[in-house]
Amino acid sequence: MVLRDRRVDAWTRYPEGPIGAVWMVRRGDQQVDVFSVTCPHLGCPVEHLATEQKFFCPCHEGLYDEDGGIVSGPQQRGLDRLETRIETVNGEAWVGVVFERFELGTQEKVSLG
Ligand code: FES
Numbered sequence: 094m095v096l097r098d099r100r101v102d103a104w105t106r107y108p109e110g111p112i113g114a115v116w117m118v119r120r121g122d123q124q125v126d127v128f129s130v131t132c133p134h135l136g137c138p139v140e141h142l143a144t145e146q147k148f149f150c151p152c153h154e155g156l157y158d159e160d161g162g163i164v165s166g167p168q169q170r171g172l173d174r175l176e177t178r179i180e181t182v183n184g185e186a187w188v189g190v191v192f193e194r195f196e197l198g199t200q201e202k203v204s205l206g
Contacts (some may be wrong), residue, residue: 096192113192115175116141118159126188127175128161134168137196148172148176170202 094206095114100107116125116139128148130138137152147164149158156168162171176191 096190098192113194114138115174115190115192117188122185123179125177125179125188126160127177127188128172129175129193129195131173131194131197132168133170133173133195133197133202134166134198138173169198172204173202 094117095111097109098112099109102114113185114130116130118128120126128139132139132150132152132155134150134153134155137147137150139150139157141147142149144158148159148161148169149155150157150166153167154163155168157172157200158164158169159166162197173193173195175193177190180187180189194205196205
C-alpha cells in the first residue's frame with residue numbers, strides 16, 4: 094500500500110501525495126499488522142513472496158516471515174512494524190498508520206521520525 098499525506102516543513106506546505114509504502118497483513122476483521130517496506134539492513138524495498146508466505150529483500154537475500162521476524166540474511170532486526178489504528182468512517186473500516194522511518198543497519202529500532 095502506498096501511504097498518502099500532507100507534508101509541512103519549515104518553509105513549505107506540500108499538497109497531499111505519496112510519503113512512503115507499507116505491507117499490510119490482515120489478521121482478522123479488526124486486526125492488521127503493518128510493516129515498512131524498507132529493509133532494516135540497508136534500506137532496499139522488501140517484496141512479498143505470496144506462495145512462501147515470506148518477505149524477501151533482493152539486495153542481500155534477507156528473508157523474513159509474515160510476522161516480520163528474521164528467517165535468514167544479514168539483517169540485524171526484523172521488519173519495522175508500524176503503529177496502526179482501525180477506524181470506522183461512514184460504515185467503512187479504515188486503517189490509520191503512524192508512518193515513521195528508522196535507522197538502518199542496527200539491531201535496535203531507532204525512529205528517525
Ligand atoms: S538491504 Fe535488505 S538484506 Fe541488505
